[in-house]
Amino acid sequence: MVEYSPSPLPERAIYGFVLFLSSQFGFILYLMWAFIPESWLNSLGLTYWPQKYWAIALPVYFFITIVTDYVLLFGINMMSTSPLNSIHTIIDNYAKNQQQKKYPEEAIPALRDIPISEVNQMFFLATK
């Protein structure tokens, strides 16, 4: 079994440096494309580049997506919460099919899902 650890490795340093260089290059290219006038780019021979409209539109789209994601995530969480009368608040498939192993006395019992009736009796009936 391979040991996964978060420690620095030479390969990871190289990946990081390549990512740093390419992201800096991409940013300088974006700035140049956005600011240099169309005529200068054409005179250099670069004619088939996207419209400058997208230099503003794409960042705006991106930020609106982030704001919408906050609302969307909250909504998805609300929708996937089980209602109060759902059986999923009590039990699920793994707990239904769990095996009961016989354990010797004096040993620590194995981990298992305790039925809700037992839990209730221990919490609310035992403290008298």
Added chain:
Amino acid sequence: MEDERSFSDICGGRLALQRRYYSPSCREFCLSCPRLSLRSLTAVTCTVWLAAYGLFTLCENSMILSAAIFITLLGLLGYLHFVKIDQETLLIIDSLGIQMTSSYASGKESTTFIEMGKVKDVVINEAIYMKVIYYLCILLKDPMEPHGISQVVPVFQSAKPRLDCLIEVYRSCQEILAHQKATSASP
């Protein structure tokens, strides 16, 4: 024998729990919810009528005002008849079953009865309802599996009492259910 205690619900409102012990095998718990407050009623009416007046100043049609009055009246009647629950009752009879009654503010009562052969247990469960709440629920037996649960029926859904009230009701119910299991196990 009857006694009454006051508790609070999950939002902080006052609830009154009335317990009646008719016999060792029959008990009733009656939770009274807080009444419709005059403050919230006036607030809702004022907002609806102010909005209608605002629309009237925009379009100069006086039908809007009479429509707003109509809507307010109908809305109040519908709310009292279909939504606002005044009292919730849980009646446990040992060998017979469990009955839940909700009485609405307009006088309407709706009753549900579950026979004792279907009842597996009455437990206090925790679930998420905008925050984590405790609620009492009846677990029904599964005819296919001997130890399975087929359905969960929550009780006191509109009163939503807190844990101290639920523990009282839970202990009384468990006394009756233990008594019922003892008598049914020994034929």
